[in-house]
Amino acid sequence: MRRTVTALLLCAVCLVNTGCWDSTEIDRLAIVPMTGVDLAPDGHSVLGTLQIIRPSELGTAGGGAPATSTGSPDTFIVETEQGSTNVDPLSRARAKLSRRLFMGHRRVIVIGEAYAREGMGGLIDEILRNPSSRLRTYLVIAHGATAQSVLQLAYPLNRLPSDAIVELEQGGTALEMDSRMFAESLAGYGDPSAPGLDVVPPVRENEAPSFQLDRIAVFREDRLVGWLDGPQSDGYLWILGKLKRKDVTVAIPGHPGAVSARIGTTRSKRWVTWAHGNPQLNIDVSANFDVTQNTTDLTFTTPAEVDLLKSAIANHLRNHMAQAMNALQKDFQADPLDFADAVYRSAPQRWRQMQPQWRQVYKEAAVAYSTHVHVRNTGLLSTLLPHTTSNAPGRVQ
Amino acid sequence: MRRQWFSRRSAPSVTHTRIRALRCPDSSSAGPDGREVSRDDRTSDALSGHLAEDIDSIRSVIGASGDVVFRPFELFDGRPAYLVYISGLSDEQQIDSDIFKPLTKGGTTVHSYTANAPADLRTIGDAFVTAGSTEQVATLEEALHHVVVGLQVLLLVDGEPHGLAISIGGGEQRGVEEPETEAVIRGPREGFTEDLRTSITLLRRRIRSTELVVEFRTIGRYTQTKVALCFLRDIINPSLVDEMRQRLDRIDIDAIIDSGYLEELVEDNAFSPFPQLQNTERPDVVASALLEGRLALISEGSPFALIAPIDLWGALQAAEDYYERYPIVNLIRWLRYLFMGIALYLPSLYVAITTFHQEMLPTKLLISIAAAREVTPFPALVECLLMEVTFEALREAGVRLPKTVGSAISIVGALVIGQSAVEAGIVSAPMVIVVAITGIASFVIPRFSFAIAIRMLRFAMILAGGLIGVFGIVMLTVAVVIHLSSLRSLGVPYLQPVSPFSRSSTGDVVLRAPQWAMRRRPEQTSRQNVRRQSAAMAPDQRVPRSKRNT
Numbered sequence: 001m002r003r004t005v006t007a008l009l010l011c012a013v014c015l016v017n018t019g020c021w022d023s024t025e026i027d028r029l030a031i032v033p034m035t036g037v038d039l040a041p042d043g044h045s046v047l048g049t050l051q052i053i054r055p056s057e058l059g060t061a062g063g064g065a066p067a068t069s070t071g072s073p074d075t076f077i078v079e080t081e082q083g084s085t086n087v088d089p090l091s092r093a094r095a096k097l098s099r100r101l102f103m104g105h106r107r108v109i110v111i112g113e114a115y116a117r118e119g120m121g122g123l124i125d126e127i128l129r130n131p132s133s134r135l136r137t138y139l140v141i142a143h144g145a146t147a148q149s150v151l152q153l154a155y156p157l158n159r160l161p162s163d164a165i166v167e168l169e170q171g172g173t174a175l176e177m178d179s180r181m182f183a184e185s186l187a188g189y190g191d192p193s194a195p196g197l198d199v200v201p202p203v204r205e206n207e208a209p210s211f212q213l214d215r216i217a218v219f220r221e222d223r224l225v226g227w228l229d230g231p232q233s234d235g236y237l238w239i240l241g242k243l244k245r246k247d248v249t250v251a252i253p254g255h256p257g258a259v260s261a262r263i264g265t266t267r268s269k270r271w272v273t274w275a276h277g278n279p280q281l282n283i284d285v286s287a288n289f290d291v292t293q294n295t296t297d298l299t300f301t302t303p304a305e306v307d308l309l310k311s312a313i314a315n316h317l318r319n320h321m322a323q324a325m326n327a328l329q330k331d332f333q334a335d336p337l338d339f340a341d342a343v344y345r346s347a348p349q350r351w352r353q354m355q356p357q358w359r360q361v362y363k364e365a366a367v368a369y370s371t372h373v374h375v376r377n378t379g380l381l382s383t384l385l386p387h388t389t390s391n392a393p394g395r396v397q
Numbered sequence: 398m399r400r401q402w403f404s405r406r407s408a409p410s411v412t413h414t415r416i417r418a419l420r421c422p423d424s425s426s427a428g429p430d431g432r433e434v435s436r437d438d439r440t441s442d443a444l445s446g447h448l449a450e451d452i453d454s455i456r457s458v459i460g461a462s463g464d465v466v467f468r469p470f471e472l473f474d475g476r477p478a479y480l481v482y483i484s485g486l487s488d489e490q491q492i493d494s495d496i497f498k499p500l501t502k503g504g505t506t507v508h509s510y511t512a513n514a515p516a517d518l519r520t521i522g523d524a525f526v527t528a529g530s531t532e533q534v535a536t537l538e539e540a541l542h543h544v545v546v547g548l549q550v551l552l553l554v555d556g557e558p559h560g561l562a563i564s565i566g567g568g569e570q571r572g573v574e575e576p577e578t579e580a581v582i583r584g585p586r587e588g589f590t591e592d593l594r595t596s597i598t599l600l601r602r603r604i605r606s607t608e609l610v611v612e613f614r615t616i617g618r619y620t621q622t623k624v625a626l627c628f629l630r631d632i633i634n635p636s637l638v639d640e641m642r643q644r645l646d647r648i649d650i651d652a653i654i655d656s657g658y659l660e661e662l663v664e665d666n667a668f669s670p671f672p673q674l675q676n677t678e679r680p681d682v683v684a685s686a687l688l689e690g691r692l693a694l695i696s697e698g699s700p701f702a703l704i705a706p707i708d709l710w711g712a713l714q715a716a717e718d719y720y721e722r723y724p725i726v727n728l729i730r731w732l733r734y735l736f737m738g739i740a741l742y743l744p745s746l747y748v749a750i751t752t753f754h755q756e757m758l759p760t761k762l763l764i765s766i767a768a769a770r771e772v773t774p775f776p777a778l779v780e781c782l783l784m785e786v787t788f789e790a791l792r793e794a795g796v797r798l799p800k801t802v803g804s805a806i807s808i809v810g811a812l813v814i815g816q817s818a819v820e821a822g823i824v825s826a827p828m829v830i831v832v833a834i835t836g837i838a839s840f841v842i843p844r845f846s847f848a849i850a851i852r853m854l855r856f857a858m859i860l861a862g863g864l865i866g867v868f869g870i871v872m873l874t875v876a877v878v879i880h881l882s883s884l885r886s887l888g889v890p891y892l893q894p895v896s897p898f899s900r901s902s903t904g905d906v907v908l909r910a911p912q913w914a915m916r917r918r919p920e921q922t923s924r925q926n927v928r929r930q931s932a933a934m935a936p937d938q939r940v941p942r943s944k945r946n947t
Binding site for chain 1: 751752753755756760761763764765766767768769770771773776777863864866
């Protein structure tokens with residue numbers, strides 16, 4: 001009996017003496033939703049920027065509405081430090097903060113363009129090694145700006161700007177790229193890419209600037225070499241099959257006006273065939289569309305008319321994809337679509353011979369596009385309307 | 398020195414032996430020196446046949462109590478006689494009509510053999526007394542036993558060296574009511590009462606079989622409580638009955654006030670937080686347990702019958718599960734499993750995750766909790782314990798207080814815990830939600846004694862979670878599972894039929910199979926007779942023969 005009691009007491013004392021090593025009360029954490037990486041002015045060290053949440057501004061202790069309104073920059077504070085590695089600035093910032101830095105909820109890393117052009121290897125190494133970094137952290141490259149300036153921005157529709165970036169990346173109109181995917185494409189024979197962030201100047205005078213994701217940063221190995229935007233960016237997403245939510249507007253030759261169609265499901269495939277020892281890059285995209293507006297004189301009630309629309313959309317897609325491929329092959333000689341891996345898989349021996357001069361081969365490789373466009377819902381009701389005037393608003397001339 | 402408090406009470410001193418033997422006839426018959434004190438040795442006890450003398454000796458033992466009635470009267474043949482009984486425990490009207498009327502001159506009209514041939518006691522008992530049962534007693538000890546333990550009426554007649562114990566019955570009892578602790582929407586509404594006879598009647602009415610055995614034994618030196626051991630002879634595994642008989646025979650205690658005493662004295666593991674006997678007020682629950690090859694203990698003075706052996710899964714089965722149609726019962730049963738998990742784990746997980754594993758929370762939830770905790774002064778662990786203890790106190794107060802005050806307490810409690818504490822910044826709102834959900838969840842468990850185990854373990858879980866995080870919760874869970882797998886109820890594994898696995902009896906664990914599909918009884922308890930029903934009720938058998946596609 002005495003032995004049992006002694007044993008139990010010893011165990012109890014052990015528990016008390018732990019001091020709860022790892023335990024941190026949630027109100028002693030400095031939660032970091034987003035960090036930024038920039039090249040320091042000296043050209044070789046790293047400027048790390050942290051965004052830290054102020055929870056009291058985001059929620060309430062006693063009930064009722066939170067203290068600040070959505071889109072307020074009061075919900076976070078920003079700290080910037082310089083250091084020789086990516087971790088160094090964090091440890092310097094730690095000394096300035098009363099709370100423990102908590103990186104477990106970092107969802108976004110913003111990378112300044114200057115830093116990206118110097119090479120992302122150091123950052124990716126930190127993300128892969130550091131256990132407190134999440135592999136699912138999204139990467140965003142700031143176009144023509146520093147991460148430090150981007151992290152100061154609030155986003156008018158989300159309480160935290162990091163949420164806005166995540167939702168934009170997942171929204172189906174931008175490229176979705178997290179650190180794991182980035183590291184994977186670095187590890188393969190191809191090159192990585194990442195969404196590019198643009199700072200949008202305010203429309204009205206007293207408004208704060210905001211941001212949007214509408215371009216794509218193209219890397220050669222880990223260095224940023226250029227940007228795809230506009231049709232190139234769309235074409236790139238078409239080839240990846242990642243464009244989910246977008247309306248395509250096309251003109252049909254011989255019929256004045258335009259037709260808008262919404263993307264339903266898309267699927268894409270890339271593979272390599274060989275012609276006279278040279279690789280030919282094949283891109284196959286199939287997509288479903290619903291017609292959302294029609295200002296032409298066509299009613300799409302006959303297969304022939306629908307075929308006209310199909311071929312117009314197919315041309316549109318092919319045009320955008322060709323622009324993207326052209327930029328990638330000719331301007332950047334970058335291969336973010338991983339054709340290198342496709343070549344390797346298709347003919348490993350040839351790949352080994354070809355590898356040293358791959359960039360040149362890639363630049364000159366022919367590209368074959370095939371598109372399968374299906375138009376499902378063309379809409380019948382509006383054909384009953386009397387013919388509308390040709391200069392009614394909403395018409396695309 | 399070790400285990401001193403388990404040892405039996407030391408034997409009483411020699412001088413008290415006789416009186417103890419008198420007052421507690423069935424107590425251990427071994428004297429302090431180990432000598433057998435059998436009844437035949439106590440011839441000095443025999444009734445003398447002199448009425449005044451016998452009455453005096455009875456009076457000397459129980460006469461000090463004001464509720465013992467000594468009623469002298471004159472028998473129809475002129476002899477003086479006495480009735481001895483305890484007032485209130487026998488129906489006065491029946492004493493009047495069954496004893497006085499036939500035995501006195503006032504009540505009898507013609508007796509063919511009156512004055513010249515005095516009736517002996519046997520004749521009186523057989524021919525005159527109209528009560529249900531009579532028994533002759535020869536010794537003072539027996540006589541007292543019948544009055545005090547049997548609650549019977551003792552008739553002593555001058556010149557007879559025997560007494561007559563007459564069962565009258567009656568006395569104040571509670572009627573059969575709906576059990577409040579196990580209410581059902583659909584199903585029988587009667588419950589056991591404190592009266593053993595009534596309870597057994599309720600059981601007999603449900604199982605009208607010659608195989609239903611009700612064994613009586615008397616436990617408790619002072620209370621002389623009758624305990625009934627009930628089982629179905631041709632279903633139950635006989636070794637279970639032997640085991641329970643042994644455990645009951647081992648009991649040597651002064652009193653059994655409620656069946657709760659019995660539970661603690663016969664359970665397998667006295668230190669386990671988990672109940673190893675099920676208590677129920679419902680005769681239908683006991684009946685269905687007997688039909689599964691379990692046994693039941695019903696004790697005088699307690700409306701709660703005990704059922705053994707039981708298993709863990711039964712804790713989440715309510716009586717109503719078998720009276721309502723099976724689809725909804727299955728859904729409700731899954732709900733109970735879910736909420737049992739919540740009742741056990743939610744507060745500890747909340748504490749562990751918010752203090753150790755913040756990355757496990759969705760960002761927005763983390764921020765909300767962080768905002769709510771911004772102003773609270775205590776660590777999450779302290780806050781959680783504070784709230785849980787307050788909740789337990791509130792519940793306890795609600796149970797103990799008179800019903801009229803109970804509602805006031807719940808209002809005060811709700812205001813104090815729910816609102817003021819949050820507004821004053823003493824506790825955070827998410828913690829209140831966690832404690833409230835946990836409180837609701839623990840009421841979802843149908844078996845109250847099992848819910849108590851969950852409640853106790855919850856506090857251990859909170860401590861483990863607060864001190865070493867989810868790791869601690871997992872460790873404690875492993876410990877509990879190990880304990881559960883080594884736990885037995887009346888020798889039957891507590892986790893059966895899941896572990897040890899028995900395919901045929903798992904239909905009633907996660908699922909409640911339809912009645913027609915439960916063709917076999919639980920194997921562990923009813924190995925000798927497992928077939929419950931034929932396959933004739935299966936849905937395909939109900940299709941008219943002409944329409945069956947074979």
